[in-house]
Amino acid sequence: MINELIERMLKGDKRATARLITLVENDEEKAREIVKKIYSNTGRAYIIGITGPPGSGKSTLVDKLIKKARDEGNIVGVIAIDPTSPFTGGALLGDRIRMQRHSTDPGVFIRSMATRGSLGGLAKATNDAIKILDAYGCDIIFVETVGVGQIEVDIVKTADTVVLVTVPGLGDDIQAIKAGLMEIADIFVVNKADKEGAEATMFELELMLDLEKDKWQKSGWRPPVVSTIAFTNKGVDELWGAINEHMEFLLNSDKIEEKRKFRVGEEIKAIVSSKIARKIGEKMGEDDIAVLIEMIAKREIDPYSAADLVLEKALGVKV
């Protein structure tokens, strides 16, 4: 079944492509088989991450950027992520609603994805889904993260260019953003520039970037700050221009290789930890864990030693 789906996907069949994405979401074994079989067909797509606080206008901007990318003849993929409720397991995926005008364009593939427990702003299957869209033939893949605070920065391990979308009037939140998100952005957008305080926010961001002169002098890239009004298209040309400039900056240096190698390294780490976690689940029953918890509660053993015991039992080696 998987071979047939892959064959159809490589010929440009959207339904087969969609089924493959479902399989990598639902089934780890199948994900592994699929990625193994398509890996040689990947590596062509350019990946643009769009991140920022909830409701800042990420989806509306992606809608406009799809148009720009299409006008230049690119095949475009979109993976739009929204959160899964930790309490019910359910999710309401509402990004697609802003991009629906593109859904009948044969050169666009949009897929909504729920986080299903992942905390970094993406879903566990996002990277595999990107590979599928890459092999399917997308030239550009937009990845919209969930609305983020400051620590959900997994997008930096996934995208070639990271666009951070903020809005005016976040006030002290800009300070908070500085901590985590600021460091991962290649381009800053102040969306909703029709609202009061846009200029102040722009100014604040520029100021902050100036203070980090050392950092970008070393990297060779000074992140630009672009102001947009997503629903009137204002500033979208400038944003697309900035994205293209960053793309050229990466492609014309060894930076892109550096970035992609870093990404593969992170991916290996993630796969290893997920495999170890699964192995532990297989080798240790709830009862075994309960025994250890009991021992810890009675202060017969400390948590570190208990963890060592778990790993020893699961992996068969002392760690």
Place this chain on the structure above:
Amino acid sequence: MVKRSKVRVLIAKPGLDGHDRGAKVIARALRDAGFEVIYTGIRQTPEQIAESVVQEDIDVLGLSILSGAHMVLIPKILKLLGEKGIKANEDVLVLAGGIIPPDDAQELEKMGVGRVFGPGSPIEEIIGFIDETVPKLKKFRGES
């Protein structure tokens, strides 16, 4: 029972009517019941809906229509899905809701709509029907 968080539902409003309360109520209720729900909103063309079904690989298509145009829109959507190789009741469960008279509902159910849920339908009944019907889809029988 198929795990609800692996059941993907698309709620869409085809045609031109702007009555979106029912669609939103249903979308939220299904999310709260643990399903993955994609909401595409009002003024969707049958073509947009059929394409979204393909790209999102959904299992349940929920159509909400209060404009009276259901006998035109729903058959059109079923036809477009068929052209893409997606069969109602086999590949996808199609549900309809809104203002749909009983005679039309019967007709639609003959065409492939799993069930029509009119005003006042208890949400438990809708969820129960999905839980009961989804395992019969090819995807969850492991056949495709």
